[in-house]
Each structure stands twice: as C-alpha cells, then as structure tokens.
Amino acid sequence: MGSLTRLIVFLSIFAAITLKANSQYLLPIIKDEPTNLFFTTLSIGSLATESPVNLLLDLESNLTLVNYDYNVSVFIDSIVSCHSSTCESIPGHGWDDGDPYCSCVYRLSSLLGQNASIEAYVIQDTVSISTTDGGKLLSEVSINPLTISDYRGEEFITYLPPLVSGILSLSPVSSSFIKQVISFYGVSPKFSLCLPSSGAGHFYIAADNYFIPPFNSSVSPMTLSPLKAINSESYLLDVRSIYVDGTPLSLSPNLLEGGAKLSTMVPYTLLHTDIYNALAQSFTLKAKNAPIL
Known part of the structure; x- marks a missing residue:
C-alpha cells in the first residue's frame, strides 16, 4: 500500500454552542x-x-x-x-x-x-x-x-x-x-x-482556512467521513463494508455502526474486535485456498 507524504486527519466536534469569535x-x-x-x-x-x-x-x-x-x-x-x-x-x-x-x-x-x-x-x-x-x-x-x-x-x-x-x-x-x-x-x-x-x-x-502544502498529483482528492464523537470518549467511524478477494464479509449492521476508531497512538485505524476477527479469519481462509503461482 502506498504511503502519503502527509496524513491529514480532519476532526469535527459537533456541539450546540454559540460561535462568539x-x-x-x-x-x-x-x-x-x-x-x-x-x-x-x-x-x-x-x-x-x-x-x-x-x-x-x-x-x-x-x-x-x-x-x-x-x-x-x-x-x-x-x-x-x-x-x-x-x-x-x-x-x-x-x-x-x-x-x-x-x-x-x-x-x-x-x-x-x-x-x-x-x-x-x-x-x-x-x-x-x-x-x-x-x-x-x-x-x-x-x-x-x-x-x-x-x-x-x-x-x-x-x-x-x-x-x-x-x-x-x-x-x-x-x-x-x-x-x-x-x-x-x-x-x-x-x-x-x-x-x-x-x-x-x-x-x-477552530480553523476554517487551512494552510496545507500541495500534494503529489497522484494522490486522490480527499473526502471527509462523518465522526461519531458525541457521548463517547473516542472518535468513531461507521464501517460500510469490507471485501476480501471480492467477497463481502457478513457482518451485523449494529457492529458496523461506529465499528472503527481513529487513534494517534498507533499508525492505523482500529477495528472493533469482532470485525477484525471476521476479517482475519476470512483473509486467512482465502490465503490458504489461493493457488500457488
């Protein structure tokens, strides 16, 4: 997987407060x-x-x-x-x-x-x-x-x-x-x-205007994913679907809601344990059954 020169993480904390400044x-x-x-x-x-x-x-x-x-x-x-x-x-x-x-x-x-x-x-x-x-x-x-x-x-x-x-x-x-x-x-x-x-x-x-150095032209345009930060001590993301070798994992919709967590303590996004286990099992099975080239 290619690595970006810089990783941009936009976090929006939604709250009902009056903007005073x-x-x-x-x-x-x-x-x-x-x-x-x-x-x-x-x-x-x-x-x-x-x-x-x-x-x-x-x-x-x-x-x-x-x-x-x-x-x-x-x-x-x-x-x-x-x-x-x-x-x-x-x-x-x-x-x-x-x-x-x-x-x-x-x-x-x-x-x-x-x-x-x-x-x-x-x-x-x-x-x-x-x-x-x-x-x-x-x-x-x-x-x-x-x-x-x-x-x-x-x-x-x-x-x-x-x-x-x-x-x-x-x-x-x-x-x-x-x-x-x-x-x-x-x-x-x-x-x-x-x-x-x-x-x-x-x-x-509280910045509306970000000064961000230009990216390499090969990097795809950035999209924003809504976060679920209210009433939580973590920043959570919904998982829409996961495919392994073209086959979607069968996961409970309740599990997918808020099933991924952003972290600055590890260099990757964290998955809910049940989602990760299902992904690991499916990947291992696919890898074992893959033809030897």
Whole structure:
C-alpha cells in the first residue's frame, strides 16, 4: 500500500454552542521517528514562569497529563477540590482518602497500550497558544484557567519518548484540552491534525482556512467521513463494508455502526474486535485456498 507524504486527519466536534469569535489557533506537530508518535509543544505557566512542554497528541486521553518534575518549572494556580464540579466532570477522577484537603486525582490504568497505575493531581494552570490566519503564527494568547493533571514521578516518563513530558488530551469529553479551548474562547467546535511523515505538521483549532502544502498529483482528492464523537470518549467511524478477494464479509449492521476508531497512538485505524476477527479469519481462509503461482 502506498504511503502519503502527509496524513491529514480532519476532526469535527459537533456541539450546540454559540460561535462568539472567529479566531483560529495553531500549534506545531513533530513526529518522534523511533516510536512513530506525534507531539506538540505547549507553553504552560504564567508569563513569569512560562515553560515549553512537549506533549504527545492523544485522541483518547480525557485530561492533559504533565510531569512537572521532568523539565517544567511553573507556578500552579490551584489544585482542584474533589468536591468541585470540575473534578466530577473528569472521567477517571477520584481522590486520595488520606488527603485532608480532598485534592482531586486523575487515575490511569493504561498508558500507550501498557498497563499502568498512575495517579496525578488535577490542577489549574495557564496555557499559551498562538493565533493564526491559516498559514502563519500571529499573536500568543493565554487560557487561564486550564484544567490539567500533574504527575510527579519518574515512572510516568518511562512510558514516553525522550524529550516528551506529558500527554495532550484531545478526546471528545468536556475535560479534554481541545474542548476546554473551544469552550473558553467560544470558537468553532472543530480541529484538524496534519500529521507529518517527517519534519513538522500542523495542529489547527477552530480553523476554517487551512494552510496545507500541495500534494503529489497522484494522490486522490480527499473526502471527509462523518465522526461519531458525541457521548463517547473516542472518535468513531461507521464501517460500510469490507471485501476480501471480492467477497463481502457478513457482518451485523449494529457492529458496523461506529465499528472503527481513529487513534494517534498507533499508525492505523482500529477495528472493533469482532470485525477484525471476521476479517482475519476470512483473509486467512482465502490465503490458504489461493493457488500457488
């Protein structure tokens, strides 16, 4: 299968919000070659203590996770209380029974496909991003407060590529980075990722005009597929049909609805387990019965 010079993923988050501004924002995307993972650089902290942080892009994380001990020295505006509505809105939230201040805690049982036991304090800090006209960076603006989580320990770093100190949450839930930015500025509820095969890519937020380098003329025109992101922690796609050697797989219509999932953690689209098993079995059978040339 041929590979595109760049992979464009357009994600539209549909929500009933009023558009208050026409601003659009831009962050860089860098590919970590050894792991094939993608990260962006985000400025965290007040103006006096602002530090750039490299964060992996994750379409399924519900809350941005930063290791403040790794290479970040910032001022934490506040720790979120476990009794607050902010804490209650975060999937995976909890609290430390031994903490007299009842600090909100964000818990992870897996990270990058591996079993993990990570607890991070939920905090609110200042984050800066750049506005754009669709092709270049303009002025820098701040979001305060932005709810994120702070993990202080070396175990978290062992799961991440070198020079990366956290995960940027892009899931459809209200606590994710992307949903917080959209809500804070009241902008168009959509974002797009131009994931580079090498070099730099672009991460647009609320952008109606995208600056995208020209493709090779052999690449077919891009089409958009509707996503099912509402009431889900993932971005799902309907599967219309799958053919193996010209024969369609017999699959339940209920299985096809939302049967594929987009991910930035693996270099392919994920299929529902039952769909994948049916595909693998059919392909194996066809391969065994294929004539030997």
